[in-house]
Amino acid sequence: MSAAGVIVRVPAQLRTLTGGEREVAVPAGSVRDVIGSLETAHPGLQERLLNEDGSLRRFVNVFVADEDVRFLDGLRTPVAEGQTVSIVPAVAGG
Numbered sequence: 001m002s003a004a005g006v007i008v009r010v011p012a013q014l015r016t017l018t019g020g021e022r023e024v025a026v027p028a029g030s031v032r033d034v035i036g037s038l039e040t041a042h043p044g045l046q047e048r049l050l051n052e053d054g055s056l057r058r059f060v061n062v063f064v065a066d067e068d069v070r071f072l073d074g075l076r077t078p079v080a081e082g083q084t085v086s087i088v089p090a091v092a093g094g
Contacts, residue, residue, distance in 0.1 A: 006079050008038060009086040017044045031062055032075040034085055049087065059090040 008024045010017075018024055019042075026037035032054075039046035049060050055075075056062060062069045063086040069077045079085055 005081065006034060007084045008034060009084060011087055011089055013089055014045060014048060014087065017042045017048070028079055028081045028083070030075065031064065031069050031077045031079060031085065034079050035075070061088040061090055062086070063088065 005025045005027050008026055010022060010024060015021065024038065024041065026034055026041065028034075029037070035046055035049055038049075049057060049062075051057055056070070064072065064077055064079050065083050066086075069075070
């Protein structure tokens with residue numbers, strides 16, 4: 001995988017949409033841009049990550065360089081060249 005762009009780590013539950021790939025390279029931009037690029041390359045991913053109103057789904061966590069975007073600038077959080085974005089489904093239980 002080339003160093004250009006950003007790497008998105010895809011959880012097992014979504015790998016059917018990426019042809020089994022654990023990591024996908026997309027251009028840098030905001031988290032929203034990254035999700036848009038994922039959708040272009042792998043249709044169906046965006047609807048799994050975002051609500052109809054464009055907000056991040058409640059049980060999906062997105063991290064940029066190990067920082068939760070909910071504590072940064074949300075979907076406007078910038079993702080620089082070489083950074084890693086991790087999509088992590090929330091774990092519920094009790």
